[in-house]
Amino acid sequence: MLSGAIGRVQSPRVIRIGGGVALEVADVLEQLGLSKPLIVTDKNLIILGHVATVTDVLDSAGVAWGVFEDVVEDPTDTCVDAGLNAFGQSDYDCVIGLGGGSPMDTAKAISFMSVNAGHVREYKAPYQIDRCGPPVILIPTTGGTGSELTRWCVITDTERTEKYNLSGLACVATAALIDWTFTTTKPWRITADTAVDSLTHAMEAYVSRRAFAYTDAFALSAMPLISEHVRSACHDPENAIAREALMLAASQAGMAFSNASVALVHGMSRPIGAHFHVAHGLSNAMLLPAVTAFSVNDAPERYATCARVMCWASERDSDEMACARLVEELTRLNDDLKVPCPSELGHAKDDAMFSVMAEQALASGSPQNNPRIPSAAEIVQLYQQIW
Ligand SMILES: NC(=O)c1ccc[n+]([C@@H]2O[C@H](COP(=O)([O-])OP(=O)(O)OC[C@H]3O[C@@H](n4cnc5c(N)ncnc54)[C@H](O)[C@@H]3O)[C@@H](O)[C@H]2O)c1
Ligand SMILES: [Fe+2]
Known part of the structure; x- marks a missing residue:
């Protein structure tokens, strides 16, 4: 239905979609010229073996990686701070958010907060965060939020007990690997x-x-x-x-x-x-x-x-x-x-x-x-x- 309205669209540079595409993660890193990801996820996904699915591929390709597994549901600003600290512990050049909206949004926030000064709470929408951090590769495992394709990031302000939106180019992933096979668990x-x-x-x-x-x-x-x-x-x-x-x-x-x-x-x-x-x-x-x-x-x-x-x-x-x-x-x-x-x-x-x-x-x-x-x-x- 055409309305004459002007549309403005932001989306990832790379989108791969279908059963098994998560196994292409090393290939995508190579395509983007990246060599050392920090994987941002939650403990449940480690127990379920979904993190191992990805790290096995990275190991086989000889890619060094680290993991931050402390994401909580409805991720908080303190969780972002802890993830930022983990990101600073090594020479990571990108972030892989693996999980539902909570790990994916935490991965986005770790990336943009590594190059933007101050506290994540200072960037609440409608502010547009356009200063992008290191590339973010998102691999959804819930198939619900769509965060892998959105320009939004949702974080909880622990001081005000308020969930708020962050928005802008820096909240758009670089790559999204959308693999439904994770969701059967x-x-x-x-x-x-x-x-x-x-x-x-x-x-x-x-x-x-x-x-x-x-x-x-x-x-x-x-x-x-x-x-x-x-x-x-x-x-x-x-x-x-x-x-x-x-x-x-x-x-x-x-x-x-x-x-x-x-x-x-x-x-x-x-x-x-x-x-x-x-x-x-x-x-x-x-x-x-x-x-x-x-x-x-x-x-x-x-x-x-x-x-x-x-x-x-x-x-x-x-x-x-x-x-x-x-x-x-x-x-x-x-x-x-x-x-x-x-x-x-x-x-x-x-x-x-x-x-x-x-x-x-x-x-x-x-x-x-x-x-x-x-x-x-x-x-x-x-x-x-x-x-
Ligand atoms: N950025 C966006 O565009 C956007 C959009 C909508 C919602 N959100 C935010 O995303 C968050 C919610 O994300 P969610 O609903 O994907 O859930 P979630 O990431 O909070 O995960 C919920 C639970 O599901 C588990 N889980 C994840 N994948 C699983 C799998 N394959 N098998 C079994 N268990 C699995 C997790 O371990 C966790 O215990 C909220 O904070 C919400 O506000 C963000
Ligand atoms: Fe939603």
Whole structure:
């Protein structure tokens, strides 16, 4: 759909995608003229053997490497500092982020903070970090965040208990090796949560006020891949067709939202992650049906198209009918994926906290991309509703 809008796209120089491409890591390093990577990952991925898959290739190619394995979920500024310290311990010339969004974002931050002065908190978006650090090679293992293709990096400020965005050319990877075979070890819950994260990226990019024809194509391709395959990947972890589809969709959705931005769901989701340590995809899932119902009337054609491409409504249905089906099917998806509400996880309703979270959501800038731009009071009401 052409709108006459001007699009601005940033993406990695090298993208390899498909089963087994992680085994090409030494080849990619050689192509980029790199010889000594620091691998940034988490302990779970060491236990699962995914780090060894990559280091075996490096060993066979005679490439020296080091590893920083202390990345935590929803990575903090202190985690970035520890990674920076590890990076400074040897003559590394690049960073390999291996894992979900947490290791990949930590790898990005280690790279740009090695050449930018001060503390990572000083670079919060909308500041654009364009001074790039050493090359970053990203190898996703969750297939959810799409961070391997985005110009975003999400870090938690431990002083303010706030998850914030960093953005700019320095947050774009140099190379992305997108290999779905890592994802077969994801347990049920992580499979469901990361898939809904991708679905939220695709939907929010499509309805975003900053969407344009190029990002629409990625978003429209990602949505049906996720709605068709998420349940089979959850129930049959080794299902190669479902895993490949979800990994492809995650990257496409990443490309879409990286350049069109996310909207209200993500704006409200980050404070839930920061204050209650709910997994990112799960907090998105908690919000997605309610925020969609709140927003549909301000972009009915766009939301109706989301429903139609996922075969949740037909061309014969009116936009109004298709929007209603969208909310219904998102609610059904949450039921099937056993998405709890925050109170079921033991987090009590707290209106004072909701006000702080609403301010943090608005400060992130994401709600301003939503078709219906909410007030702080409306965000508080939405938190009350989904709690
Ligand atoms: N930079 C971006 O563009 C962007 C976009 C969306 C989200 N994010 C951020 O990414 C983070 C979330 O990332 P995530 O959802 O990928 O999860 P994650 O990286 O936090 O990992 C979650 C858990 O999954 C495990 N895991 C990872 N791969 C696995 C595998 N193949 N098999 C089994 N277990 C595996 C990890 O060890 C960890 O315990 C959040 O901080 C979020 O805000 C970033
Ligand atoms: Fe996300």
